[in-house]
Amino acid sequence: MELELKIRKGDISITIRGSSKEEILQKIDDALALLEGAMEKLKVKKIETITIPAVPIVEAPHISPPPASCRDAIVKLLSTDWGKTPRTLSEIIEAMKINGIYFEKARVAGDLLALTRGGITRRLKTEAGFAYILAQPV
Amino acid sequence: MPGKVSGDLPPRKGDIFQKKIVELISDLEYRELCRRRFGLDFVAEPPPEKIDMPKSGIPDKVFLRPLFSPKGKTAFEFKAGTKLQLGKIAEEVNERISEINADERNPVKDIAGGVIVTDLKVSPREIDRILEKYGVYLWDISTLCFLTSKVFTRKKWTKSRVVVLEERLDEWTTILRCTGTYPRSNCLKINIAMYYQNPLKQLELKRSEDVLVLLTQRIQEIVKEITLTTYVGLEIHSISGSTEELDENFHKVLEKQNQKLIIYVKEEALLSCYDIAPWHYFLSIIKR
Numbered sequence: 001m002e003l004e005l006k007i008r009k010g011d012i013s014i015t016i017r018g019s020s021k022e023e024i025l026q027k028i029d030d031a032l033a034l035l036e037g038a039m040e041k042l043k044v045k046k047i048e049t050i051t052i053p054a055v056p057i058v059e060a061p062h063i064s065p066p067p068a069s070c071r072d073a074i075v076k077l078l079s080t081d082w083g084k085t086p087r088t089l090s091e092i093i094e095a096m097k098i099n100g101i102y103f104e105k106a107r108v109a110g111d112l113l114a115l116t117r118g119g120i121t122r123r124l125k126t127e128a129g130f131a132y133i134l135a136q137p138v
Numbered sequence: 139m140p141g142k143v144s145g146d147l148p149p150r151k152g153d154i155f156q157k158k159i160v161e162l163i164s165d166l167e168y169r170e171l172c173r174r175r176f177g178l179d180f181v182a183e184p185p186p187e188k189i190d191m192p193k194s195g196i197p198d199k200v201f202l203r204p205l206f207s208p209k210g211k212t213a214f215e216f217k218a219g220t221k222l223q224l225g226k227i228a229e230e231v232n233e234r235i236s237e238i239n240a241d242e243r244n245p246v247k248d249i250a251g252g253v254i255v256t257d258l259k260v261s262p263r264e265i266d267r268i269l270e271k272y273g274v275y276l277w278d279i280s281t282l283c284f285l286t287s288k289v290f291t292r293k294k295w296t297k298s299r300v301v302v303l304e305e306r307l308d309e310w311t312t313i314l315r316c317t318g319t320y321p322r323s324n325c326l327k328i329n330i331a332m333y334y335q336n337p338l339k340q341l342e343l344k345r346s347e348d349v350l351v352l353l354t355q356r357i358q359e360i361v362k363e364i365t366l367t368t369y370v371g372l373e374i375h376s377i378s379g380s381t382e383e384l385d386e387n388f389h390k391v392l393e394k395q396n397q398k399l400i401i402y403v404k405e406e407a408l409l410s411c412y413d414i415a416p417w418h419y420f421l422s423i424i425k426r
Contacts, residue, residue: 067365068363068365069363069364070363071362071364072363072364072365075319075326075366076366079319079324079366113193116191116193116194116195117193117195118317118359118360119195119300119303119315119316119317119360120317120319120326120360120361120364121195122195122299122301123193123194123195133299134319135299135300135316135317135318136297136299136318136319137318137319137320137327
Protein backbone atom coordinates (compact mmCIF):
# COMPACT_ATOMS: atom_id res chain seq x y z
CA MET A 1 0.00 0.00 0.00
CA GLU A 2 1.35 3.41 -0.97
CA LEU A 3 1.37 6.00 1.82
CA GLU A 4 1.65 9.75 1.37
CA LEU A 5 2.42 12.57 3.85
CA LYS A 6 2.07 16.21 2.95
CA ILE A 7 3.91 18.87 5.03
CA ARG A 8 3.10 22.54 4.55
CA LYS A 9 5.11 25.51 5.79
CA GLY A 10 4.03 28.94 4.69
CA ASP A 11 3.34 28.96 0.94
CA ILE A 12 5.44 25.82 0.33
CA SER A 13 4.41 22.22 0.73
CA ILE A 14 6.29 18.99 0.28
CA THR A 15 4.96 15.46 -0.19
CA ILE A 16 6.67 12.34 1.11
CA ARG A 17 5.70 8.96 -0.35
CA GLY A 18 6.59 5.49 0.94
CA SER A 19 5.31 1.96 1.16
CA SER A 20 5.34 1.90 4.99
CA LYS A 21 5.18 4.21 8.02
CA GLU A 22 8.81 3.49 8.84
CA GLU A 23 9.99 4.52 5.41
CA ILE A 24 8.11 7.81 5.63
CA LEU A 25 9.47 8.58 9.11
CA GLN A 26 12.96 8.01 7.77
CA LYS A 27 12.43 10.51 5.01
CA ILE A 28 10.95 13.24 7.21
CA ASP A 29 14.29 14.75 8.30
CA ASP A 30 15.49 15.07 4.69
CA ALA A 31 12.15 16.53 3.66
CA LEU A 32 12.19 19.13 6.48
CA ALA A 33 15.76 20.13 5.56
CA LEU A 34 14.69 20.54 1.94
CA LEU A 35 11.73 22.63 3.01
CA GLU A 36 13.89 24.91 5.20
CA GLY A 37 16.40 25.36 2.35
CA ALA A 38 13.69 26.30 -0.06
CA MET A 39 12.22 28.80 2.42
CA GLU A 40 15.64 30.46 2.87
CA LYS A 41 16.13 30.81 -0.89
CA LEU A 42 12.72 32.37 -1.37
CA LYS A 43 13.36 34.91 1.43
CA VAL A 44 16.41 36.22 -0.49
CA LYS A 45 14.47 36.68 -3.68
CA LYS A 46 12.36 39.77 -3.75
CA ILE A 47 8.80 38.88 -4.38
CA GLU A 48 7.11 41.26 -6.74
CA THR A 49 3.53 41.98 -6.03
CA ILE A 50 1.21 43.12 -8.80
CA THR A 51 -1.90 45.05 -8.04
CA ILE A 52 -4.62 44.26 -10.49
CA PRO A 53 -6.98 47.20 -10.82
CA ALA A 54 -10.57 46.43 -10.32
CA VAL A 55 -12.39 46.29 -13.63
CA PRO A 56 -14.97 49.06 -13.67
CA ILE A 57 -18.39 47.65 -14.10
CA VAL A 58 -20.42 49.73 -16.50
CA GLU A 59 -24.06 49.10 -16.13
CA ALA A 60 -25.73 48.19 -19.35
CA PRO A 61 -27.74 51.16 -20.58
CA HIS A 62 -31.44 50.92 -20.32
CA ILE A 63 -33.59 53.04 -22.56
CA SER A 64 -37.25 53.76 -22.35
CA PRO A 65 -39.70 54.30 -23.89
CA PRO A 66 -38.79 51.85 -26.64
CA PRO A 67 -37.08 53.62 -29.55
CA ALA A 68 -39.04 54.29 -32.70
CA SER A 69 -36.19 53.43 -35.06
CA CYS A 70 -32.57 52.37 -35.27
CA ARG A 71 -31.43 56.02 -35.32
CA ASP A 72 -33.61 56.78 -32.33
CA ALA A 73 -32.13 53.82 -30.46
CA ILE A 74 -28.58 54.96 -31.19
CA VAL A 75 -29.22 58.54 -30.02
CA LYS A 76 -31.04 57.36 -26.91
CA LEU A 77 -28.28 54.90 -26.01
CA LEU A 78 -25.59 57.51 -26.50
CA SER A 79 -27.64 59.94 -24.38
CA THR A 80 -27.20 57.70 -21.31
CA ASP A 81 -24.22 57.80 -18.92
CA TRP A 82 -22.93 54.73 -20.78
CA GLY A 83 -22.72 56.85 -23.94
CA LYS A 84 -20.46 59.45 -22.33
CA THR A 85 -17.58 57.17 -23.30
CA PRO A 86 -17.15 56.81 -27.08
CA ARG A 87 -18.73 53.48 -28.12
CA THR A 88 -17.82 51.24 -31.02
CA LEU A 89 -20.32 49.77 -33.46
CA SER A 90 -20.09 46.37 -31.71
CA GLU A 91 -20.69 47.90 -28.29
CA ILE A 92 -23.73 49.78 -29.59
CA ILE A 93 -25.17 46.63 -31.17
CA GLU A 94 -24.54 44.73 -27.93
CA ALA A 95 -26.28 47.47 -25.90
CA MET A 96 -29.21 47.30 -28.30
CA LYS A 97 -29.48 43.55 -27.77
CA ILE A 98 -29.51 44.06 -24.00
CA ASN A 99 -32.54 46.29 -24.55
CA GLY A 100 -34.16 43.74 -26.81
CA ILE A 101 -33.57 45.81 -29.94
CA TYR A 102 -32.33 43.94 -32.98
CA PHE A 103 -31.03 45.62 -36.14
CA GLU A 104 -28.58 44.31 -38.70
CA LYS A 105 -25.00 45.48 -38.33
CA ALA A 106 -25.07 47.19 -41.74
CA ARG A 107 -28.19 49.13 -40.77
CA VAL A 108 -26.66 50.35 -37.50
CA ALA A 109 -23.42 51.28 -39.30
CA GLY A 110 -25.37 53.17 -41.97
CA ASP A 111 -27.40 55.09 -39.41
CA LEU A 112 -24.27 55.94 -37.40
CA LEU A 113 -22.76 57.36 -40.58
CA ALA A 114 -25.90 59.39 -41.32
CA LEU A 115 -25.98 60.73 -37.76
CA THR A 116 -22.32 61.68 -38.00
CA ARG A 117 -22.90 63.42 -41.33
CA GLY A 118 -25.83 65.25 -39.78
CA GLY A 119 -23.56 66.48 -36.99
CA ILE A 120 -25.53 64.65 -34.27
CA THR A 121 -22.77 62.18 -33.46
CA ARG A 122 -19.00 62.47 -33.76
CA ARG A 123 -16.78 59.63 -34.88
CA LEU A 124 -13.52 59.30 -32.97
CA LYS A 125 -10.59 57.00 -33.52
CA THR A 126 -9.86 54.98 -30.40
CA GLU A 127 -7.64 51.99 -29.59
CA ALA A 128 -10.65 49.76 -30.07
CA GLY A 129 -11.34 51.23 -33.51
CA PHE A 130 -13.78 53.94 -34.54
CA ALA A 131 -16.13 54.95 -31.77
CA TYR A 132 -19.12 57.24 -31.61
CA ILE A 133 -20.24 59.89 -29.15
CA LEU A 134 -22.92 62.56 -29.24
CA ALA A 135 -21.85 66.01 -30.36
CA GLN A 136 -21.35 68.51 -27.55
CA PRO A 137 -24.05 70.93 -26.50
CA VAL A 138 -23.94 74.15 -28.47
CA MET B 139 -2.79 99.77 -59.13
CA PRO B 140 -1.16 97.39 -56.67
CA GLY B 141 0.81 99.11 -53.95
CA LYS B 142 -0.60 102.52 -54.78
CA VAL B 143 -4.29 102.55 -55.36
CA SER B 144 -6.05 100.86 -52.62
CA GLY B 145 -8.25 103.87 -53.40
CA ASP B 146 -7.30 107.41 -52.49
CA LEU B 147 -5.80 106.65 -49.06
CA PRO B 148 -2.12 107.31 -48.21
CA PRO B 149 0.01 104.24 -49.07
CA ARG B 150 0.36 102.99 -45.49
CA LYS B 151 -3.38 103.12 -44.86
CA GLY B 152 -4.01 101.54 -48.22
CA ASP B 153 -1.69 98.70 -47.22
CA ILE B 154 -3.50 98.21 -43.94
CA PHE B 155 -6.85 98.08 -45.75
CA GLN B 156 -5.47 95.53 -48.18
CA LYS B 157 -4.01 93.41 -45.39
CA LYS B 158 -7.28 93.32 -43.44
CA ILE B 159 -9.31 92.41 -46.52
CA VAL B 160 -6.91 89.59 -47.42
CA GLU B 161 -7.33 88.30 -43.87
CA LEU B 162 -11.11 88.23 -44.30
CA ILE B 163 -10.93 86.56 -47.72
CA SER B 164 -8.59 83.91 -46.30
CA ASP B 165 -10.92 83.35 -43.33
CA LEU B 166 -13.70 82.77 -45.86
CA GLU B 167 -11.50 79.93 -47.12
CA TYR B 168 -10.43 81.38 -50.44
CA ARG B 169 -7.08 79.87 -51.46
CA GLU B 170 -4.54 82.51 -52.35
CA LEU B 171 -2.92 82.16 -55.78
CA CYS B 172 -1.05 85.44 -55.96
CA ARG B 173 -0.89 88.85 -54.35
CA ARG B 174 0.07 92.13 -56.03
CA ARG B 175 1.08 90.50 -59.26
CA PHE B 176 -0.02 90.88 -62.87
CA GLY B 177 -1.59 94.24 -62.06
CA LEU B 178 -4.09 92.69 -59.63
CA ASP B 179 -4.25 93.05 -55.86
CA PHE B 180 -5.19 89.46 -55.10
CA VAL B 181 -6.16 86.34 -57.01
CA ALA B 182 -7.71 83.36 -55.22
CA GLU B 183 -9.60 80.14 -55.73
CA PRO B 184 -13.01 80.27 -54.02
CA PRO B 185 -14.29 77.69 -51.53
CA PRO B 186 -16.49 74.92 -52.98
CA GLU B 187 -20.11 75.11 -54.18
CA LYS B 188 -21.06 72.13 -52.04
CA ILE B 189 -19.45 70.40 -49.08
CA ASP B 190 -19.81 66.65 -48.85
CA MET B 191 -19.59 65.52 -45.28
CA PRO B 192 -16.94 62.79 -45.01
CA LYS B 193 -17.37 59.63 -42.96
CA SER B 194 -15.31 61.15 -40.17
CA GLY B 195 -17.92 63.90 -39.82
CA ILE B 196 -15.23 66.57 -40.03
CA PRO B 197 -15.24 68.41 -43.36
CA ASP B 198 -12.08 69.98 -44.76
CA LYS B 199 -13.94 73.19 -45.56
CA VAL B 200 -16.67 74.95 -43.62
CA PHE B 201 -17.68 77.73 -46.01
CA LEU B 202 -19.20 77.73 -49.45
CA ARG B 203 -18.39 80.34 -52.10
CA PRO B 204 -20.13 83.61 -51.21
CA LEU B 205 -23.15 83.69 -53.54
CA PHE B 206 -22.47 87.24 -54.75
CA SER B 207 -19.08 86.45 -56.32
CA PRO B 208 -17.64 84.87 -59.49
CA LYS B 209 -17.92 81.10 -59.84
CA GLY B 210 -14.27 80.21 -60.19
CA LYS B 211 -10.85 81.79 -59.90
CA THR B 212 -11.43 85.33 -58.67
CA ALA B 213 -9.44 88.56 -59.09
CA PHE B 214 -9.85 91.05 -56.25
CA GLU B 215 -9.23 94.77 -56.47
CA PHE B 216 -9.12 96.65 -53.16
CA LYS B 217 -10.24 100.27 -53.11
CA ALA B 218 -10.54 102.35 -49.97
CA GLY B 219 -11.30 106.04 -49.69
CA THR B 220 -13.97 108.43 -50.81
CA LYS B 221 -13.47 109.39 -54.48
CA LEU B 222 -13.84 106.18 -56.42
CA GLN B 223 -14.81 105.95 -60.05
CA LEU B 224 -16.24 102.48 -59.86
CA GLY B 225 -16.96 102.17 -63.58
CA LYS B 226 -13.36 102.99 -64.47
CA ILE B 227 -12.01 100.60 -61.85
CA ALA B 228 -14.25 97.82 -63.16
CA GLU B 229 -13.01 98.43 -66.71
CA GLU B 230 -9.39 98.21 -65.54
CA VAL B 231 -10.06 94.99 -63.65
CA ASN B 232 -11.62 93.47 -66.76
CA GLU B 233 -8.69 94.56 -68.94
CA ARG B 234 -6.17 92.92 -66.61
CA ILE B 235 -8.22 89.75 -66.37
CA SER B 236 -8.42 89.62 -70.19
CA GLU B 237 -4.64 90.10 -70.50
CA ILE B 238 -3.93 87.37 -67.97
CA ASN B 239 -6.40 84.93 -69.52
CA ALA B 240 -4.95 85.58 -73.00
CA ASP B 241 -1.46 84.71 -71.80
CA GLU B 242 -1.13 80.93 -72.08
CA ARG B 243 1.94 80.90 -69.85
CA ASN B 244 0.46 82.95 -67.04
CA PRO B 245 0.16 80.70 -63.95
CA VAL B 246 -3.06 82.36 -62.80
CA LYS B 247 -4.89 82.34 -66.13
CA ASP B 248 -8.53 81.18 -66.38
CA ILE B 249 -9.78 83.85 -64.03
CA ALA B 250 -13.58 83.64 -63.92
CA GLY B 251 -14.27 87.20 -62.84
CA GLY B 252 -13.44 90.16 -60.65
CA VAL B 253 -14.56 91.63 -57.34
CA ILE B 254 -14.02 95.25 -56.33
CA VAL B 255 -13.75 95.47 -52.56
CA THR B 256 -14.35 98.87 -51.02
CA ASP B 257 -14.89 100.33 -47.56
CA LEU B 258 -17.61 102.62 -48.92
CA LYS B 259 -21.34 102.17 -48.75
CA VAL B 260 -22.53 101.65 -52.33
CA SER B 261 -26.21 101.68 -53.30
CA PRO B 262 -27.77 98.43 -54.58
CA ARG B 263 -28.56 100.24 -57.83
CA GLU B 264 -24.86 101.06 -58.39
CA ILE B 265 -23.79 97.51 -57.44
CA ASP B 266 -26.33 96.19 -59.95
CA ARG B 267 -25.12 98.63 -62.65
CA ILE B 268 -21.46 97.57 -62.22
CA LEU B 269 -22.45 93.91 -62.44
CA GLU B 270 -24.76 94.39 -65.42
CA LYS B 271 -22.40 96.62 -67.42
CA TYR B 272 -18.98 95.17 -66.55
CA GLY B 273 -19.73 91.76 -65.09
CA VAL B 274 -17.75 92.76 -61.99
CA TYR B 275 -19.02 92.14 -58.47
CA LEU B 276 -18.78 94.78 -55.80
CA TRP B 277 -18.36 94.12 -52.12
CA ASP B 278 -19.08 97.29 -50.14
CA ILE B 279 -18.92 97.92 -46.39
CA SER B 280 -22.27 96.12 -45.85
CA THR B 281 -20.98 93.03 -47.64
CA LEU B 282 -17.73 93.14 -45.66
CA CYS B 283 -19.61 93.29 -42.33
CA PHE B 284 -21.98 90.54 -43.52
CA LEU B 285 -19.09 88.25 -44.50
CA THR B 286 -17.23 89.09 -41.28
CA SER B 287 -20.26 88.00 -39.29
CA LYS B 288 -20.06 84.58 -40.99
CA VAL B 289 -16.46 84.18 -39.88
CA PHE B 290 -17.39 85.46 -36.42
CA THR B 291 -20.26 82.97 -36.04
CA ARG B 292 -18.09 80.09 -37.20
CA LYS B 293 -15.46 80.93 -34.56
CA LYS B 294 -18.15 81.43 -31.91
CA TRP B 295 -19.58 77.96 -32.50
CA THR B 296 -16.41 75.98 -33.04
CA LYS B 297 -15.74 73.57 -30.20
CA SER B 298 -13.84 70.32 -30.09
CA ARG B 299 -16.86 68.06 -30.52
CA VAL B 300 -19.05 70.26 -32.70
CA VAL B 301 -19.15 70.39 -36.47
CA VAL B 302 -19.92 73.70 -38.17
CA LEU B 303 -20.85 73.55 -41.82
CA GLU B 304 -22.36 75.76 -44.52
CA GLU B 305 -25.08 74.38 -46.80
CA ARG B 306 -26.96 75.90 -49.72
CA LEU B 307 -30.70 76.30 -49.22
CA ASP B 308 -31.77 78.13 -52.38
CA GLU B 309 -30.44 80.48 -55.07
CA TRP B 310 -29.54 83.26 -52.61
CA THR B 311 -29.58 81.57 -49.24
CA THR B 312 -27.15 79.42 -47.32
CA ILE B 313 -27.16 78.18 -43.75
CA LEU B 314 -24.31 77.72 -41.35
CA ARG B 315 -25.35 74.97 -38.98
CA CYS B 316 -24.04 73.20 -35.94
CA THR B 317 -25.74 70.46 -33.99
CA GLY B 318 -25.34 69.56 -30.36
CA THR B 319 -27.07 67.39 -27.80
CA TYR B 320 -28.14 67.81 -24.24
CA PRO B 321 -28.25 64.21 -22.96
CA ARG B 322 -29.57 65.15 -19.53
CA SER B 323 -32.45 67.12 -20.99
CA ASN B 324 -32.96 64.49 -23.67
CA CYS B 325 -33.09 67.01 -26.46
CA LEU B 326 -31.15 68.04 -29.52
CA LYS B 327 -30.09 71.59 -30.25
CA ILE B 328 -29.34 72.90 -33.71
CA ASN B 329 -27.92 76.36 -34.18
CA ILE B 330 -28.58 77.86 -37.56
CA ALA B 331 -27.29 81.09 -39.03
CA MET B 332 -29.14 81.73 -42.26
CA TYR B 333 -27.46 84.03 -44.80
CA TYR B 334 -29.56 85.77 -47.40
CA GLN B 335 -26.84 86.93 -49.78
CA ASN B 336 -28.59 88.98 -52.44
CA PRO B 337 -27.29 92.57 -52.12
CA LEU B 338 -29.73 93.83 -54.73
CA LYS B 339 -33.06 92.92 -53.17
CA GLN B 340 -34.38 93.15 -49.62
CA LEU B 341 -35.51 90.03 -47.80
CA GLU B 342 -39.29 89.92 -48.02
CA LEU B 343 -41.86 88.19 -45.84
CA LYS B 344 -42.86 85.69 -48.54
CA ARG B 345 -39.29 84.77 -49.35
CA SER B 346 -38.40 84.32 -45.68
CA GLU B 347 -41.43 82.03 -45.26
CA ASP B 348 -40.29 79.97 -48.26
CA VAL B 349 -36.72 79.58 -47.02
CA LEU B 350 -37.92 78.72 -43.52
CA VAL B 351 -40.02 75.91 -44.98
CA LEU B 352 -36.88 74.64 -46.75
CA LEU B 353 -34.90 74.98 -43.54
CA THR B 354 -37.46 73.03 -41.52
CA GLN B 355 -37.41 70.29 -44.17
CA ARG B 356 -33.61 70.15 -43.93
CA ILE B 357 -33.79 69.87 -40.13
CA GLN B 358 -36.36 67.09 -40.49
CA GLU B 359 -33.91 65.22 -42.73
CA ILE B 360 -31.15 65.59 -40.15
CA VAL B 361 -33.21 64.49 -37.15
CA LYS B 362 -35.53 62.07 -38.95
CA GLU B 363 -36.74 59.10 -36.95
CA ILE B 364 -35.34 60.58 -33.74
CA THR B 365 -38.01 61.09 -31.11
CA LEU B 366 -36.12 63.64 -29.01
CA THR B 367 -37.26 67.26 -29.24
CA THR B 368 -35.04 69.43 -31.40
CA TYR B 369 -34.65 73.06 -30.43
CA VAL B 370 -33.52 75.40 -33.17
CA GLY B 371 -31.65 78.62 -32.43
CA LEU B 372 -32.01 80.71 -35.58
CA GLU B 373 -30.29 83.88 -36.71
CA ILE B 374 -31.23 85.33 -40.08
CA HIS B 375 -28.67 87.59 -41.69
CA SER B 376 -29.76 89.65 -44.66
CA ILE B 377 -27.07 91.48 -46.56
CA SER B 378 -29.58 93.90 -48.06
CA GLY B 379 -31.97 94.45 -45.21
CA SER B 380 -35.54 93.34 -44.73
CA THR B 381 -38.95 94.74 -45.49
CA GLU B 382 -41.05 96.38 -42.80
CA GLU B 383 -43.61 93.61 -43.20
CA LEU B 384 -40.99 90.99 -42.32
CA ASP B 385 -39.65 92.98 -39.37
CA GLU B 386 -43.14 93.13 -37.91
CA ASN B 387 -44.01 89.49 -38.51
CA PHE B 388 -40.66 87.76 -37.96
CA HIS B 389 -41.62 85.96 -34.76
CA LYS B 390 -45.00 84.94 -36.15
CA VAL B 391 -43.32 83.46 -39.21
CA LEU B 392 -41.02 81.48 -36.96
CA GLU B 393 -43.84 80.25 -34.76
CA LYS B 394 -45.61 78.89 -37.82
CA GLN B 395 -42.65 76.59 -38.42
CA ASN B 396 -42.88 74.95 -34.99
CA GLN B 397 -43.78 71.29 -35.11
CA LYS B 398 -44.31 68.57 -32.57
CA LEU B 399 -40.62 67.78 -32.25
CA ILE B 400 -38.97 70.80 -33.88
CA ILE B 401 -39.20 74.04 -31.95
CA TYR B 402 -37.69 77.37 -32.91
CA VAL B 403 -36.46 79.08 -29.75
CA LYS B 404 -38.12 82.48 -29.67
CA GLU B 405 -35.60 84.00 -27.27
CA GLU B 406 -32.71 83.14 -29.59
CA ALA B 407 -34.34 84.24 -32.85
CA LEU B 408 -32.58 87.14 -34.50
CA LEU B 409 -33.04 89.05 -37.73
CA SER B 410 -29.93 91.00 -38.56
CA CYS B 411 -29.54 93.33 -41.54
CA TYR B 412 -26.50 94.96 -43.02
CA ASP B 413 -27.87 97.66 -45.35
CA ILE B 414 -28.28 100.21 -42.57
CA ALA B 415 -25.94 100.13 -39.55
CA PRO B 416 -23.97 97.09 -40.75
CA TRP B 417 -22.10 96.92 -37.44
CA HIS B 418 -25.29 96.36 -35.47
CA TYR B 419 -25.09 92.56 -35.39
CA PHE B 420 -21.89 92.72 -33.37
CA LEU B 421 -23.48 95.16 -30.94
CA SER B 422 -26.51 92.92 -30.52
CA ILE B 423 -24.24 89.96 -29.70
CA ILE B 424 -22.45 91.95 -27.00
CA LYS B 425 -25.77 93.05 -25.50
CA ARG B 426 -27.27 89.56 -25.34
